[in-house]
Amino acid sequence: MKGLSLFLGCLVPNRYPGIELATKLCLAKLDIDLEELKGASCCPAPGVFRSFDKEMWLTLASRNIVLSEQMQRDMLTICNGCFSTLADANRAIKKSEMTKQKTNKILKQIGKEVKGDIEIRHIIEYLYKEIGPEKIALHVETKLKIRVAVHYGCHLIKPTRDRDLGSFERPVFFDQLVTALGATSIEYTDKMACCGAGGGVRSSMREKSLAMTEAKLSYIREADVDCIINSCPFCHMQFDSGQEEINEHMKAQYNIPVLHYTQFLGLALGFPAQMLGIDTTIKKNRRLVEKIAADED
Amino acid sequence: MKDRTASYKAIDRISNVAADSLKCINCGVCSSSCPSGRHTSLNIRRLIKNAAKNIDILTNKELWMCTTCYNCQERCPRSIDIVDMLLDIRAISVQCGSLLPEHRKTCMMLLEHGHAVPISEGCKSKRKELGMEEHPETVHKYKEGLEEVRTLLLACGFERLVGKKNNPPGDNTL
Numbered sequence: 287m288k289g290l291s292l293f294l295g296c297l298v299p300n301r302y303p304g305i306e307l308a309t310k311l312c313l314a315k316l317d318i319d320l321e322e323l324k325g326a327s328c329c330p331a332p333g334v335f336r337s338f339d340k341e342m343w344l345t346l347a348s349r350n351i352v353l354s355e356q357m358q359r360d361m362l363t364i365c366n367g368c369f370s371t372l373a374d375a376n377r378a379i380k381k382s383e384m385t386k387q388k389t390n391k392i393l394k395q396i397g398k399e400v401k402g403d404i405e406i407r408h409i410i411e412y413l414y415k416e417i418g419p420e421k422i423a424l425h426v427e428t429k430l431k432i433r434v435a436v437h438y439g440c441h442l443i444k445p446t447r448d449r450d451l452g453s454f455e456r457p458v459f460f461d462q463l464v465t466a467l468g469a470t471s472i473e474y475t476d477k478m479a480c481c482g483a484g485g486g487v488r489s490s491m492r493e494k495s496l497a498m499t500e501a502k503l504s505y506i507r508e509a510d511v512d513c514i515i516n517s518c519p520f521c522h523m524q525f526d527s528g529q530e531e532i533n534e535h536m537k538a539q540y541n542i543p544v545l546h547y548t549q550f551l552g553l554a555l556g557f558p559a560q561m562l563g564i565d566t567t568i569k570k571n572r573r574l575v576e577k578i579a580a581d582e583d
Numbered sequence: 584m585k586d587r588t589a590s591y592k593a594i595d596r597i598s599n600v601a602a603d604s605l606k607c608i609n610c611g612v613c614s615s616s617c618p619s620g621r622h623t624s625l626n627i628r629r630l631i632k633n634a635a636k637n638i639d640i641l642t643n644k645e646l647w648m649c650t651t652c653y654n655c656q657e658r659c660p661r662s663i664d665i666v667d668m669l670l671d672i673r674a675i676s677v678q679c680g681s682l683l684p685e686h687r688k689t690c691m692m693l694l695e696h697g698h699a700v701p702i703s704e705g706c707k708s709k710r711k712e713l714g715m716e717e718h719p720e721t722v723h724k725y726k727e728g729l730e731e732v733r734t735l736l737l738a739c740g741f742e743r744l745v746g747k748k749n750n751p752p753g754d755n756t757l
């Protein structure tokens with residue numbers, strides 16, 4: 287198996303750098319061969335750019351793929367959107383010689399050529415398939431004995447015909463990665479529902495997008511969990527900033543901590559919250575971190 | 584914008600990408616699975632059923648209410664690739680000049696920074712607090728990479744596409 291290059295995308299390095307750092311810390315601790323990918327751009331985002339201009343979408347995605355091909359490494363994504371774009375583009379290139387040639391004709395202008403000889407991975411499916419929950423459990427230093435609402439997000443598992451992760455109706459692989467750290471994954475209504483951000487809806491119809499988020503949050507709150515764990519910085523933002531927006535505009539009172547899986551894993555592997563970008567000056571986060579520490583004693 | 588602008592009618596292009604919609608049996612599984620439809624006017628069943636028949640779809644706001652969650656496509660008993668179809672129709676709509684203003688802004692970000700969401704000052708200081716480099720290892724740091732991205736965007740005619748204004752009604756040639 288090839289080593290990995292880390293594809294950052296936009297939201298992680300440019301809004302949630304803690305997720306970037308958490309990823310690097312966790313993978314180093316798990317002894318996974320990971321290197322920086324230099325000079326990548328936006329994936330580009332599937333919901334917007336793919337629906338504006340497919341040729342441009344495929345070309346920019348291919349340039350990003352080439353960067354990792356040149357290192358002879360598979361590419362690791364930590365965002366469902368990046369995964370969707372890069373995995374779908376990679377598949378299109380591998381599947382059709384004509385698509386590849388057409389793309390390479392444009393890439394030639396920057397002296398690059400896409401070959402189609404690497405794989406695109408998402409951190410959740412990578413950890414599940416290549417390391418496995420049992421082995422991850424062996425690395426746990428701090429058991430996270432808390433109640434968690436797992437949010438898979440859409441593009442990690444759908445379209446299922448392309449993802450090879452089983453049915454989207456009741457998947458368990460992400461939950462198993464969470465329970466491996468000592469936490470309990472709580473069932474809740476509409477668990478597999480969308481966060482409401484995708485497809486360009488958050489940017490163009492903020493209120494409607496937040497109405498979808500609020501519906502999901504209300505079920506999560508009903509389930510009385512300690513935090514939401516996601517696999518995507520876009521869902522992360524929708525739940526995180528989204529709660530503040532909802533509280534402000536809909537006169538609601540949501541107060542649920544939101545963590546990307548890499549941050550959650552980082553806590554279990556013994557890294558301090560601050561190092562993982564979990565802002566403990568925010569009361570709900572402090573409560574969460576204190577609860578984990580208290581249960582440990 | 585090269586061959587893509589070959590002036591054949593938008594309606595022909597729609598019936599092309601939406602050909603599969605003729606398989607629809609109007610069962611409503613898609614719309615009852617749709618998270619957006621519970622909160623917006625999006626009726627994906629109606630949209631798909633009529634996709635190939637009506638040029639009005641290009642200016643239908645409902646096109647942009649879909650979060651691309653794929654529920655409908657996963658569950659459609661006729662195996663219609665609903666989301667793929669919708670994305671193709673969106674692209675035709677954009678080529679006809681119907682890019683939403685908010686989405687135009689996102690496009691401008693990509694053109695300027697190579698990122699849909701470029702780094703903010705607040706995030707730079709967050710990175711420093713975490714002991715990270717101020718600029719991530721992306722085109723933010725590697726300017727020659729940004730030049731490459733711009734060259735490709737230009738080659739694809741993206742700037743022209745983004746700058747395109749609404750065509751007058753009735754002018755449906757691309």
Ligand code: SF4
Nearest residue numbers: 607608610611613659
């Ligand atoms: S689920 Fe498929 S067949 Fe049923 S109404 Fe929707 S598009 Fe038509």
Ligand code: SF4
Nearest residue numbers: 617649650652653655
């Ligand atoms: S993909 Fe779009 S139309 Fe289909 S169920 Fe999801 S939001 Fe609704």
